[in-house]
Amino acid sequence: MQLLLAQSGNIMAGRAVEFLVEDDQARPEEGVRKARKLIGQNKVDILCGVISSGVALALRDVVTEAKVPTFLLGSANDLARKAASPYIVRPTKTNWMLGHTAARWTHGKLPQARALTVASDYAAGREFVGDFADTYRQLGGQLGKQIWTPLGNADFGPLMTSIAMERPDVVYGFFAGSDAVRFLRQWKEYRLNGRIPLIGTGAFFDQEDVLPAVGDAALGTVNTFQQSPTAPASAAFNQAYMATGKPLPGEFSTSGYACGQVIKAVLERMGGDISDWENARQALFASPVETALGHMPFDPRNGQAILDIHVNEVRRGQGGKMINTVVHTYQAVRDPGPAT
Amino acid sequence: MGYALVQILNALSFSALLLLTGLGLSVVLSLMNFINLAHGSFYLLGSYVAVYWFASGAPWWLAFPMAFAAAALAGALLERFPFRGFYARTHLMQVLLTYGLSVIFADLMRWGFGAQILSPELPEALQGVVFLLDIPFPLYRLFIIAAGLVLGVLLWLLLDRTLWGAVVRASVSDRGMVEALGIDTRRVFAAVLVLSAGLGGISGALGAGMLAAYPGLDEEVLVLALITVVAGGLGTFRGTVAGALVVGFALTFSKLWFPEFANAAAFSAMAALLLLRPNGLVAPRQRQV
Amino acid sequence: MLLAHRPAAAGLVAVAIALPALWAGEFHLRFLAEILIIGTAVMSLDLLVGFGGLVSLGHAAPFGLAAYAAAIASQSLGGNLLLVLPLGAATGMAVAAVMGAVILRTSHLFLLILTLLLGKIAWEIVFHWREVTGGADGLRGLPPLSLGPWELSDARSLYLLAAGLALAATTAARSFAAAPLGRALIGIREQPLRMTALGYSIPRIRFSAMLAAGAIAGAAGALYPFVNLYVGPQSVHWTLSATMIVMLVIGGVGSLWGAFLGSAAYLTVQTYVSSYTDRWQLFVGLVFVLTVLLLPAGIAGGLRSLVGGWAHGRNGNDRGA
Numbered sequence: 001m002q003l004l005l006a007q008s009g010n011i012m013a014g015r016a017v018e019f020l021v022e023d024d025q026a027r028p029e030e031g032v033r034k035a036r037k038l039i040g041q042n043k044v045d046i047l048c049g050v051i052s053s054g055v056a057l058a059l060r061d062v063v064t065e066a067k068v069p070t071f072l073l074g075s076a077n078d079l080a081r082k083a084a085s086p087y088i089v090r091p092t093k094t095n096w097m098l099g100h101t102a103a104r105w106t107h108g109k110l111p112q113a114r115a116l117t118v119a120s121d122y123a124a125g126r127e128f129v130g131d132f133a134d135t136y137r138q139l140g141g142q143l144g145k146q147i148w149t150p151l152g153n154a155d156f157g158p159l160m161t162s163i164a165m166e167r168p169d170v171v172y173g174f175f176a177g178s179d180a181v182r183f184l185r186q187w188k189e190y191r192l193n194g195r196i197p198l199i200g201t202g203a204f205f206d207q208e209d210v211l212p213a214v215g216d217a218a219l220g221t222v223n224t225f226q227q228s229p230t231a232p233a234s235a236a237f238n239q240a241y242m243a244t245g246k247p248l249p250g251e252f253s254t255s256g257y258a259c260g261q262v263i264k265a266v267l268e269r270m271g272g273d274i275s276d277w278e279n280a281r282q283a284l285f286a287s288p289v290e291t292a293l294g295h296m297p298f299d300p301r302n303g304q305a306i307l308d309i310h311v312n313e314v315r316r317g318q319g320g321k322m323i324n325t326v327v328h329t330y331q332a333v334r335d336p337g338p339a340t
Numbered sequence: 341m342g343y344a345l346v347q348i349l350n351a352l353s354f355s356a357l358l359l360l361t362g363l364g365l366s367v368v369l370s371l372m373n374f375i376n377l378a379h380g381s382f383y384l385l386g387s388y389v390a391v392y393w394f395a396s397g398a399p400w401w402l403a404f405p406m407a408f409a410a411a412a413l414a415g416a417l418l419e420r421f422p423f424r425g426f427y428a429r430t431h432l433m434q435v436l437l438t439y440g441l442s443v444i445f446a447d448l449m450r451w452g453f454g455a456q457i458l459s460p461e462l463p464e465a466l467q468g469v470v471f472l473l474d475i476p477f478p479l480y481r482l483f484i485i486a487a488g489l490v491l492g493v494l495l496w497l498l499l500d501r502t503l504w505g506a507v508v509r510a511s512v513s514d515r516g517m518v519e520a521l522g523i524d525t526r527r528v529f530a531a532v533l534v535l536s537a538g539l540g541g542i543s544g545a546l547g548a549g550m551l552a553a554y555p556g557l558d559e560e561v562l563v564l565a566l567i568t569v570v571a572g573g574l575g576t577f578r579g580t581v582a583g584a585l586v587v588g589f590a591l592t593f594s595k596l597w598f599p600e601f602a603n604a605a606a607f608s609a610m611a612a613l614l615l616l617r618p619n620g621l622v623a624p625r626q627r628q629v
Numbered sequence: 630m631l632l633a634h635r636p637a638a639a640g641l642v643a644v645a646i647a648l649p650a651l652w653a654g655e656f657h658l659r660f661l662a663e664i665l666i667i668g669t670a671v672m673s674l675d676l677l678v679g680f681g682g683l684v685s686l687g688h689a690a691p692f693g694l695a696a697y698a699a700a701i702a703s704q705s706l707g708g709n710l711l712l713v714l715p716l717g718a719a720t721g722m723a724v725a726a727v728m729g730a731v732i733l734r735t736s737h738l739f740l741l742i743l744t745l746l747l748g749k750i751a752w753e754i755v756f757h758w759r760e761v762t763g764g765a766d767g768l769r770g771l772p773p774l775s776l777g778p779w780e781l782s783d784a785r786s787l788y789l790l791a792a793g794l795a796l797a798a799t800t801a802a803r804s805f806a807a808a809p810l811g812r813a814l815i816g817i818r819e820q821p822l823r824m825t826a827l828g829y830s831i832p833r834i835r836f837s838a839m840l841a842a843g844a845i846a847g848a849a850g851a852l853y854p855f856v857n858l859y860v861g862p863q864s865v866h867w868t869l870s871a872t873m874i875v876m877l878v879i880g881g882v883g884s885l886w887g888a889f890l891g892s893a894a895y896l897t898v899q900t901y902v903s904s905y906t907d908r909w910q911l912f913v914g915l916v917f918v919l920t921v922l923l924l925p926a927g928i929a930g931g932l933r934s935l936v937g938g939w940a941h942g943r944n945g946n947d948r949g950a
Contacts, residue, residue, distance in 0.1 A: 604757070
């Protein structure tokens with residue numbers, strides 16, 4: 001996001017843009033207080049960001065009431081469904097998009113496989129696994145045990161032994177941050193890598209947060225994700241991002257950049273004036289935006305982006321680095337959206 | 341059979357890690373009546389040292405003495421100021437001071453080592469795996485269990501069976517008397533704190549392969565270590581061993597038996613334990629003065 | 630009580646409350662309301678820590694569970710203040726009763742760890758009982774507070790409501806502390822053996838203190854969801870309990886009103902310093918350590934010794950930690 005502003009010289013659609021950053025610490029109460037500060041005190045025209053779904057949901061009513069256009073990066077399904085708001089645009093995935101495509105891919109590759117699921121026991125994990133299981137079952141797949149672990153689990157050892165005993169044909173999983181690193185490390189320590197295919201959501205194998213910390217433990221695993229450093233749309237962003245001394249970009253940096261591109265697009269289409277948000281919204285939804293996440297049309301029902309979902313395989317790239325490599329792309333995946 | 345055995349080994353390896361972190365905390369608490377909530381920071385510092393040491397290509401086993409030294413040095417500096425002035429203060433004041441310090445260290449380490457998650461590349465020698473009745477168990481975990489045993493026994497010998505240990509224990513029960521014997525008790529206390537910090541560092545180095553290293557881990561480890569020490573009964577060596585086993589097994593088996601309520605079940609078990617034995621598993625003999 | 634004795638102080642407080650309501654903007658009023666609500670919870674913690682010497686690391690449990698109770702009730706019954714507030718206080722009291730029963734006979738570090746464990750269990754329940762609590766996402770879309778025909782959803786009425794709660798709660802806490810029960814609480818902190826010899830039942834006195842603190846924390850918790858029309862599991866998390874202790878120490882242990890200073894100082898630093906630097910936690914840590922080192926009686930104690938003789942010897946409560 002900051003990178004995009006620097007590239008555009010802090011000017012979008014002929015209008016100087018002032019950029020304010022606040023830290024929500026992934027805590028809803030914090031996030032809401034910061035958002036109110038930005039709206040009430042700094043009088044911002046646009047809010048953008050928020051990775052945590054909890055914060056995003058908490059903000060939903062605040063920004064809707066204040067009528068401030070907000071671009072949210074939290075991925076809870078509800079934000080595209082019953083919590084959709086005319087003031088919220090979501091230039092990122094919904095959890096359903098990833099769980100659904102992962103089930104299609106798994107079933108396509110291993111139609112007879114018994115799939116075991118394992119995930120962090122909180123909202124996002126429940127959605128990913130639930131959507132995976134639903135689609136997988138509809139396709140006729142067979143589900144094995146479902147394992148849940150507490151968020152911030154210290155030791156996955158006992159779990160690995162359980163999985164080794166179960167001998168499933170494939171494991172579908174979701175973890176993020178330190179949980180993902182510990183899981184993958186121990187997945188390898190207990191020699192499950194290479195013996196049982198592992199498929200998961202992209203954040204589980206995030207290029208920036210997770211892969212550098214796990215060595216070759218994730219080699220050969222597959223994930224479905226809206227972001228991939230090897231997707232053609234990401235190439236220009238990769239270069240610019242790495243030129244600032246950063247590693248190959250992952251989800252958060254790419255989504256932030258794409259979010260900026262969407263904001264830029266709407267400003268340009270409205271000649272820099274978005275005070276009439278209803279019109280601006282229609283202009284944005286009228287035609288797709290080209291972003292670092294690819295060609296991005298929006299669903300006018302809920303302001304949700306319709307995205308290409310890549311199937312990434314973790315492969316060894318130049319210099320032995322692990323890289324999420326696109327092996328297939330599901331075009332224009334669209335969330336079921338609000339129940340009609 | 342093999343399954344149960346491996347799960348017991350899993351629990352033991354986690355207990356060994358808890359024991360090592362808990363011992364550092366318990367040493368200062370039992371010998372000096374000082375609560376050090378900055379202990380988690382020593383642990384995390386040790387983890388970071390190990391991550392960088394393993395990556396540097398130097399002989400891998402030196403990572404552990406290095407982590408010990410780094411944390412011990414930090415402990416020595418802190419002992420001079422401000423810990424020394426707080427030995428005689430109330431527990432509440434000690435808790436407040438050291439908690440505040442841990443917040444500062446957490447942010448300093450986030451600054452120095454970055455906010456990303458780091459995980460060490462384990463040396464070849466520890467990467468192996470043993471098969472117990474066809475179920476894999478990592479060699480690295482056996483190493484942790486062995487290290488826990490060895491360090492635990494060494495510490496026990498040092499404090500319980502050497503003259504120096506006797507001086508430390510004597511300084512606690514009657515400081516004036518020991519001073520009168522011509523021993524500088526301030527240096528004795530300083531040495532105990534340095535030892536405790538070093539233990540924190542070395543357990544961080546050992547645990548890095550299991551728990552990785554990232555901002556916030558210091559707090560998680562501290563809470564586990566505190567629960568271990570308190571559940572065992574403050575201030576006895578055997579108590580800390582018992583506490584580590586109870587907490588390690590409770591957390592491991594609750595995950596297997598009640599996966600969705602693992603933490604709640606384990607915490608309830610520990611709370612129940614504290615209720616039944618309000619002074620911990622192994623209560624120190626009371627001295628009425 | 631406090632106000633009846635000191636008309637000048639009463640006037641000052643009234644003016645201090647009225648001023649922001651007149652000129653402060655929407656954001657600031659809401660922010661002040663949050664400070665007052667959290668401050669009230671911290672103040673109730675002071676009853677335990679400052680008077681009873683009971684350092685609880687689980688005080689977010691009565692606060693947060695009351696917040697959930699109020700939020701859940703309001704979903705089906707509406708945000709009637711006369712329903713929500715007593716419900717919150719009762720929930721806080723019930724949670725405190727459970728905690729109090731558990732910690733009756735423990736003290737010091739054991740008490741700290743037991744309350745920590747209980748707080749963690751409370752969080753686990755909230756986090757996993759998804760159908761009722763919304764799990765990690767929390768509950769949103771709550772109805773606004775109302776009192777009869779008036780809707781209390783705008784920032785100004787929320788602020789005035791929070792101020793009213795803070796005043797009432799402080800008065801209640803003061804009378805508790807001044808009553809024989811409160812005196813006995815201090816007694817058992819200082820001289821447990823002698824108090825037992827005098828025939829006081831330590832568990833019973835502690836239990837009453839827990840109930841009083843729980844009720845006040847619960848009342849504060851009941852209002853909390855309505856500031857943002859949202860409640861999430863962070864409000865039960867043990868880190869909030871730890872933050873409350875930090876606020877209490879910065880503000881001043883044992884003074885009751887220092888709790889509000891502490892919560893104001895902490896939240897202001899958190900909200901404003903974090904806009905300028907990523908190192909705001911370092912800043913909070915430094916402030917905290919310096920307070921412990923230099924101002925063991927917190928801001929309240931510091932102010933008091935500054936004012937010195939002005940308080941004409943009424944320093945009965947100034948005892949630091």
